[in-house]
Amino acid sequence: MSVASRPLPKSIATVSLSGTLPEKLEAAAAVGFDGVEIFENDLLTFDGSPHDVRRISEELGLAITIFQPFRDFEAMPDTIRSRNLDRAERKFDIMEALGTDLVLVCSNTQPAAIDDDARAAADLFEMAERAARRGLRVGYEALAWGRNVSRWAHAWNIVQRADHPALGLIVDSFHTLALDDDPSGIARVPAEKLFFVQLADAPLLKMDPLSWSRHYRNFPGQGELPVTNFLKAVLESGYEGPLSLEIFNDDFRAAPARQTARDGLRSLILAEAEAGRGPGLPSPVSFDGFEFLEFAVDEQAKSELGGFLKTLGFRHAGDHKSKAVELYRQGSVNLVLNAEPDSAASEHFQMHGPSVCAMALRVDDATRAVDRAEALLYGTWRERTGEGERKIPSVRAPDGTLVYLVEPGSSGHTIWQDDFNLLPPSGQDGELKSIDHVAQALPEGRMDAFVLFYRAVFGFVLERLWELPDPYGLIRSRAIVSPDRSVRLPLNFSESRKTATGRFVSATAGAGVHHIAFATDEVERSVTALTAAGAPMMPVPANYYDDLDARLGMDDTTLAELRRFGLLFDRDEQGDFTHAYTDSFAERFFFEVVQRRGYQQFGAVNAGVRMAMQAKLRDHSAIEDLMN
Ligand SMILES: O=C(O)c1ccc(O)c(O)c1
Numbered sequence: 001m002s003v004a005s006r007p008l009p010k011s012i013a014t015v016s017l018s019g020t021l022p023e024k025l026e027a028a029a030a031v032g033f034d035g036v037e038i039f040e041n042d043l044l045t046f047d048g049s050p051h052d053v054r055r056i057s058e059e060l061g062l063a064i065t066i067f068q069p070f071r072d073f074e075a076m077p078d079t080i081r082s083r084n085l086d087r088a089e090r091k092f093d094i095m096e097a098l099g100t101d102l103v104l105v106c107s108n109t110q111p112a113a114i115d116d117d118a119r120a121a122a123d124l125f126e127m128a129e130r131a132a133r134r135g136l137r138v139g140y141e142a143l144a145w146g147r148n149v150s151r152w153a154h155a156w157n158i159v160q161r162a163d164h165p166a167l168g169l170i171v172d173s174f175h176t177l178a179l180d181d182d183p184s185g186i187a188r189v190p191a192e193k194l195f196f197v198q199l200a201d202a203p204l205l206k207m208d209p210l211s212w213s214r215h216y217r218n219f220p221g222q223g224e225l226p227v228t229n230f231l232k233a234v235l236e237s238g239y240e241g242p243l244s245l246e247i248f249n250d251d252f253r254a255a256p257a258r259q260t261a262r263d264g265l266r267s268l269i270l271a272e273a274e275a276g277r278g279p280g281l282p283s284p285v286s287f288d289g290f291e292f293l294e295f296a297v298d299e300q301a302k303s304e305l306g307g308f309l310k311t312l313g314f315r316h317a318g319d320h321k322s323k324a325v326e327l328y329r330q331g332s333v334n335l336v337l338n339a340e341p342d343s344a345a346s347e348h349f350q351m352h353g354p355s356v357c358a359m360a361l362r363v364d365d366a367t368r369a370v371d372r373a374e375a376l377l378y379g380t381w382r383e384r385t386g387e388g389e390r391k392i393p394s395v396r397a398p399d400g401t402l403v404y405l406v407e408p409g410s411s412g413h414t415i416w417q418d419d420f421n422l423l424p425p426s427g428q429d430g431e432l433k434s435i436d437h438v439a440q441a442l443p444e445g446r447m448d449a450f451v452l453f454y455r456a457v458f459g460f461v462l463e464r465l466w467e468l469p470d471p472y473g474l475i476r477s478r479a480i481v482s483p484d485r486s487v488r489l490p491l492n493f494s495e496s497r498k499t500a501t502g503r504f505v506s507a508t509a510g511a512g513v514h515h516i517a518f519a520t521d522e523v524e525r526s527v528t529a530l531t532a533a534g535a536p537m538m539p540v541p542a543n544y545y546d547d548l549d550a551r552l553g554m555d556d557t558t559l560a561e562l563r564r565f566g567l568l569f570d571r572d573e574q575g576d577f578t579h580a581y582t583d584s585f586a587e588r589f590f591f592e593v594v595q596r597r598g599y600q601q602f603g604a605v606n607a608g609v610r611m612a613m614q615a616k617l618r619d620h621s622a623i624e625d626l627m628n
Pocket residue numbers: 068069104106141143172198213214246
């Protein structure tokens with residue numbers, strides 16, 4: 001952790017939040033922002049005066065950090081110049097009523113704009129001169145798609161050339177990083193000339209910067225731009241003004257404002273800590289895989305799911321000392337079936353039906369993990385515990401499910417010995433060794449929130465985006481993994497309600513685990529054992545194998561084996577992957593058996609086949625239901 005320093009004021013542009021202007025202000029204040037950028041369009045559509053906005057902001061304890069944007073001002077032909085200066089005076093009137101002294105002028109995008117820095121500097125000088133007469137200031141920002149000025153260093157040149165005390169530079173991480181421009185020189189801008197700093201991240205997309213900026217920005221830490229690096233350069237300059245989020249994002253426009261605002265504040269806390277400013281955060285912990293997964297069930301679902309798990313080679317390994325909770329075990333996998341009334345699990349069951357309500361990760365320091373989560377404003381939870389039982393702290397994921405953090409017991413006892421009456425092992429252990437990955441289905445528009453959670457709290461790493469064809473729409477999938485890869489979480493979302501993901505999300509009223517993959521060293525033997533025990537393995541269409549042969553050039557023996565055991569296969573530069581799926585449990589979640597040989601992905605190329613077969617199985621059971 002770096003030496004503690006005063007955190008910078010935190011601000012958010014009203015354009016980043018949904019709702020009416022007062023709703024946006026209320027949300028920003030409620031989660032703890034110090035200030036807001038008033039985006040002109042939010043003011044235009046507000047049924048009240050700028051003075052009302054000032055009063056509401058004051059009552060909420062929010063500073064108005066800036067009024068923006070003022071467009072297409074500098075270096076226009078003579079005929080337009082004086083009209084533009086009149087326009088500026090009208091904006092100054094509004095700023096006085098709003099009670100803010102700073103306006104953002106973004107670089108001119110008009111085809112008529114003259115490519116002449118001297119002219120741009122003279123115009124900005126004149127505007128700054130008029131602003132100064134009223135005690136106001138002007139900041140100049142390069143838009144990545146500006147007609148003649150698109151880079152921060154160019155804008156800075158013009159500001160230096162104008163050389164007016166009421167004129168300064170505004171930098172926005174998106175514009176710089178979208179052009180892959182170098183922010184390091186910002187460190188040498190005198191702090192008093194850096195008037196304002198806007199931060200935004202974005203996923204890497206190949207599209208024009210304007211469309212990219214207007215629809216796909218997200219909070220620092222949610223995308224793939226090196227925003228921390230940008231911020232480091234800003235801080236090196238000695239800048240002490242606000243850090244302000246300016247996010248144009250279609251999902252954010254539709255999402256509940258407080259939820260978005262809170263994620264925004266979290267992203268700033270994280271970015272600041274990563275750039276070495278502010279109080280700092282406890283460092284992320286290290287991981288060692290999954291300790292257990294917990295299913296919320298009732299008594300009936302408990303016995304049905306227990307029966308399903310037995311066909312997968314799990315054995316009923318114990319019962320909780322004080323609660324209606326059963327433990328199923330195989331290899332190092334622990335599955336907990338929780339039917340305890342009046343618990344977090346039963347709340348989850350009421351809301352979502354039989355589903356995974358918690359996962360437990362093995363960590364080296366649970367307290368540090370919880371402290372970090374709290375510093376990032378995430379909720380934490382401690383379950384009611386009986387005499388002598390282990391307290392396991394947990395963090396609330398964005399969908400409300402719990403992530404427990406389990407440390408190796410100091411007593412040498414495991415949580416299972418402490419909390420469960422364990423049954424003696426009977427017979428041979430099953431084939432499955434460990435949890436390879438846990439896939440979740442997210443409601444539309446929630447990916448960014450999940451990515452921020454896992455990255456910020458746990459230091460997880462985001463992998464590439466896949467587009468998976470379901471028969472009824474597209475599913476997007478992106479895995480987030482612990483740095484040591486012992487915890488892997490593919491996250492899926494879909495705009496269509498008819499896809500497997502969409503159906504799952506609507507059927508279960510929210511996000512949740514839709515499949516769990518177990519690792520084996522011998523997938524053929526495992527699948528044989530599971531089938532013999534009555535596990536409903538998902539069949540694979542013959543076409544799949546013909547295509548596999550054509551695509552990967554399989555040898556005959558391997559191909560025959562895959563066909564015989566109904567296995568799916570993939571290969572990349574790192575190795576290969578053989579896997580099989582079960583049919584779903586109660587049409588909710590299903591299981592996968594995987595064998596990796598060096599391969600690090602998730603067999604995304606085979607997801608389309610799986611989803612087509614699952615859709616077919618669903619139709620069959622629907623037809624059977626009709627006939628019964
Ligand atoms: O998209 C725009 O027009 C726009 C306006 C103002 C900004 O500060 C910005 O970064 C972008």
